[in-house]
Amino acid sequence: MSKIEKLLPNFNELTPSECERITFEALDVYKKALQNLEDAPATVSDFLEPWDEASEQFDRVVNPVFTLMSAIGGEEFDALEQTLDEPMTRLATWMNTNEKLYEKFVALSKLDLDPETAYLVETELKEFRLGGIDLDEQGRKDLEEVDLEIASIATQYGQKVAKMLGEKVEVGGKEYQLNNFTNQLALSDIDDPRQREELLDISMNRGFGGDLDTRDLVLKMAKARHKRAQILGFENHAQIVLETETAPSVEAVYELLSDVSKAALKSLEKEAQVLKKRAARDGLEDFKASDWLYYQEREKKDALGLSSDVLKPYLELWNVLENGVFFAANKIYGITAKRRSGLRGWDDSMRVYELEDEAGKSLGIFLIDPFTRPGKSGGAWMNSLIQGYSKTDYESIIINCANFEPVAEGEEKFLVWDEVETLFHEFGHALHGFLSKTKYGSTAGTNVPRDFVELPSQLNEMWAYHPQVIENYARHFDTGEVMPTELREQLQQSKTFGQAHSTVEFCAAALLDQKWYSNAEIDQVDDVAEYERKALEEAGVSSALVPPRYRSTYFPHVFTIGYDAGYYSYMWAEALVAECENWFRNTAAQNGDGGLNREAGRQITDAILSRGSSRDPQESFKALIGHDASAGAILSRRGL
Known part of the structure; x- marks a missing residue:
């Protein structure tokens, strides 16, 4: 039985006012704990371990609060988020410019430390430098001022976007709940090209006018982050970000995105010609962006026999989770998931599970919140309410949130394939937390660079396609029959279908992100739409x-x-x-199982999943693979 479940919050008691009270109390307790360490001896036992424990205690109070802000939202939680912007930012500034705490880490760096401790100290010293420790008094004041501005803008922006997603739109007499991304999934099913165009137009013009206009916030954020970079002595914000990532430079990021997008654009033109011809047979001569998903779905059905309607009866939500996601985790990592119906989340649609390793030891509590609702942030995410490490006996409390369209009470939820991948993806993040075995809370779980944290999640998607896993979860809801072999083979073939389109749309967004934060003349920009247009053209990914x-x-x-x-x-x-x-399919495979075995799970857990940020993540990757990765591997994986 889990020891940590007693720390699972009673979410019914976490009202906005109670969240405010406990957060301010935690802020006060945390700051006092750090102040008490200012004069402590600069040793691991006297300073570093108490510092780490104080940080973990603070996180276990505020993490549920910020989770509810995202998962529930609404006016009261939105107001609370705005209230907490200033004290949270001031605490971070105080910590990052605290000379006494900084000197403790400097002193620790000169000691003979074990590798995990040495890496933690090195990481924290970098955080101090990026947080303004080298600035004079005026520089620190300027930095705090701009950090307060950034926090406020981020909150306002996030809340407006959440409200966009909470509003349904009507097209052709039918209501649609918009996805958080541009190309709406519903475009695949709308037969009228005028209605498709209208829906995409609504999607693409979100934030351009009305009460939820975010253009001014976009400009303010880009300029504020540029100002912050200059205060810290960097040319742009992107350079600061990459100081703590595994990518070596802004130029390396541009090179990767450019190389991949160029290859994708070549394939895109070929795909476009096929879809245009198909549209022309329907009498549609003016093929537009809004028509792409509609005709791609039909081409996919003809080429592979696949369609969402054919697949859905085999993809009931809880069956996919329990007999797919959890089944794969058991085969690879020895994990067993047990439903804990007596434990509750913050919404009645949620489910709670206890995870155990193969010896029966609890790994902690897993909560899943799958459905969209007004106020909830868009997309899907994982969060640790409590991240396991040595002091928690490696038990965690971890959530997965998604935004699947809800169904009426008593009805079954059937997924489209993208949603199946989302379940596997987000649980990959959860595995990164549950399998962590670090000494410090600060190095545990997903506390790794952002461009490394997506490795476990994206990797876990591969098991959605594995023949043995599919056979276990892809069963017709009414008859219990396994998905026909032909359909399973078609799913395998579908992995690279339409990849040119999805690759170009991703690269366009990623390059747009880089353009906003690497432009030395961003202060001169005053038109969001025009800046986007020029940025995409300059990056070579502009496509009508x-x-x-x-x-x-x-x-x-x-x-x-x-x-x-x-x-x-x-x-x-x-x-x-x-x-x-x-590696899974070749080196780790046993008797043709594609790597779906415990020995493979033990090796990748030891090399990567258990390590958190206890060492350089690239070292963890090389410990398993033996060499660096290359962009060519992406092109091959995507069939480009």
Whole structure:
């Protein structure tokens, strides 16, 4: 039985007012704990371990609060988020410019430390330097001022985007709940080209006018982050971001995105010709961006026999999770998931599970919140309410959130294939947390560079396609029959179908992100739409048929706090993923099982998943693979 479940919050008690109270109390306790360490001896036991424990105790209070802000939202939680902007930012500034704490880490760096401790100290010293420790008094004041501005802008932007997603739109007499990205999934099913065009137009113009106009916030954020970079002595914000990532430079990021997008654009033209001919047979001569997904779906059905309607009866939500995602985790990592119906999340649609390793030891509690609702942030994500490490006996409390369209009470939820991949993807992040075995909370789980954190999640998607896994979860809901062999083979073939389109739309968004945060003359920009147009043309990814996956006005990865100047991370990590997939299928495979075995799980856990940030992530990758990854692996994986 889990020891940590007693720390699972009673979410019914976490009202906005209670969240405010406990957060301010935690801020006070945390700061006092750090102040008490200012005069402690600069040793691991007297300073570093208490510092790490104080940080972990603070996180276990505030993580549930910030989770509810994203998962529930609404006016009261939105107001709370705005209230907390200033004290949270001032605490971070105080910590990053605290001379006494900094001197402790400097002193520690001169000691003979074990590798994990040495890497943690090195990482924290870098954080101090990026946080303004080398600035004079005026510089620190300027930095705090701009950091407060950035926090406020991020909150306003994020809340406006969440409200965009909470509003349904009507097209052709039918209501649609918009996806957070540009190309709406519903475009695949709308027969009327005028309605498709109208829906895409609504999607692409979100944030350009009205009460939820975010253009001014986009400009303010880009300029504020540029100002911050200059205060710290950098040319641009992207350079700061890459100081803590595995990508070596802004130029290396541009090179990767450019190389991949060029290859994708060549394939895109071929795909476009096929779809245009098909549209012409329907009498549609003016083929537009809004028509792409509709005709791609039909081409896919003809070429492979696949369609969402054919697949859906085999893809019931909870069956995919329990007999697919959890089944694969058991085969590879020895994990067993047990439903804990007596434990509750913050919404009745949620489910709670306890995970155990193969010896029966609890790894902690897993909560899943799958459905969209007004106020909830868009997309899908993982978060650790409590991240396991040595002091928690390696038990964690981890959540996965998604935004699947809800169904009426008592009805079954059937997924489209993208949503199946989302379940596997987000649980890959959860595995990164549950399998972590580090000494310090600060080095545990997903506390790794952003362009490395997507490795475990993207890698876990491969098991959605594995024959043995599919056979276990892809069963017809009414009859229990396994998905026909022909359909399973077609799914395998579909992995690279339409990749040119998805690659171009991703690269366009990632390059747009880089353009906002690497432009030395960003202060002169005053028109978001025009800047986007020029940026995409200069980057060589402008296409009338493929809009960016996100436009700047609804791109929370980049204009809140998280993936700013870092959206490229998904593709950077994909090069690592491609190498690891090859490792599973070849080096780790036993008797043709494609790597679906415990020995493979033990090796990748030891090399990568258990390590967190206890050492350089590239060292962890090379410990498994033996060499660096290359962009060519991405092209091969995507069939480009």
